[in-house]
Amino acid sequence: MSRKPYVREMTWRWIFRHPRYVRYMAREFSCLFIGGWTLLMVWGLKQLADGPAAWGAFLEVLRSPASIVFHVLALAFAAYHSITWFNLTPKALPVQLGEEFVPEGVISGAHFALWAGLTIAVLYLAGAF
Amino acid sequence: MSERAVELEVLRYNPETDREPAFQRYSINCPEEWVVLDALNHIKESVDPTLSYRWSCHMAVCGSCGMMINGEPKLACKAFLREYSGVIRVEPLAHFPIERDLVTVIDDFMEKLKRVKPWLMPGEPKTLEAGEYRQTPAELKRFKQFTLCINCMLCYAACPEYGLIPKFIGPAALSLAHRYNKDSRDGGRDARRDEVAAYEGVWECSFTGACSEVCPEHVDPAAALQQEKIESTVDWYKEHLMPWLKK
């Protein structure tokens, strides 16, 4: 009997094969927003170094509609990154106490609590309240 | 016992006559509580004896009946018909070449399984008289979950990185390496590093996590691979930045 195995080629459309792959892609696309926003901040550093007028111009740019849209999207994607990251942390760093492993929810939960605490602390220290 | 009508769309491929696979429809009547494997067995017995597929245990232990059911890797013997509505699409496991109908070529996986040296290599060899290698319940628990793999390859069909990079050793084989690395009686971690820490090893994994979602035995291969990545990273930095640590 002759063999002639058939190979199915994989195209980029695999990302729509199941919702989990769409979620994965959303997680990976967060890098564009986190990276993009960081580059914006690098430019902000330049403006800050250039003096009060330049800094004022930077704040002006931030207030443009495009910037507002970008910020809202960036915030959503950055938060999504955080959520996925903390949910996966217990897989990468399991903790065994005695015989039993600490439940995944406890490890993620601790990370979420720390995240919330840090967020409030930064907002408070920056004088946002 | 209530009956129901079921429409199955099965991907067929005959290497002797077909240039490429094509779907074939089967309409059957069957009991409500059947699984997809029962439906396939019924088709083979009384509708179309040429249909080829693998199975053996019918109870989710042999791992041979993996196939794509409505695009999701599943064990056909665990996929209840009542969980599906409309036409049920049955295809061979994704990312593997098709040998015939629902039978895939699995040589690649078999070879990779061997490559990771999935056996106990005692850290300190003992003579027979010295007695058995003992282990506490906590030490057993450390790797127990990774022993549950039934080699069904659903995780390979779910993993996009394996589909994109066929050289990738992949979830189940690397999890098995991790299982032995975590065993207190084992001393083979260094011997396995050449495979685990290779380009084709854990480093092709992008933590999609799909493997763990589809694994019928809750092995959680994604966890094993992340843990191996962290350990490989620590190894690498120790070796390159602190060479004096080398024995």
Added chain:
Amino acid sequence: MARSNKPIVWGPFAAGGTLTAFLTPVLILLTLLAALGHAPDLLAYDRLHAFVGHWLAKTVVAGVVFLSLWSAAHRLRITCYDLGLRADTAVATIVYAGALGGTGAALLYLARI
């Protein structure tokens, strides 16, 4: 089988992923507030200039910029591959160079503050 040198690039990716998970959302929230016209006190020129002027703050800012850009670059590299762009070496060179370039620029500006 050759052992991979991926740990060099993966180490900062994992560190950056953790750091950005904790910190980036709230930082974006600060500039979003500014974008909406409610700039927090810290973003006033005098306060920010004085704050970033301290060497400790400079070090932290440089570290955050580097790790954020690096982990974003590494993810972008993998996403390109996932979407079918097979020139991994070229992509890797470009994105990592971008991350290092951005960090270098940040260092220059910080030195001038």
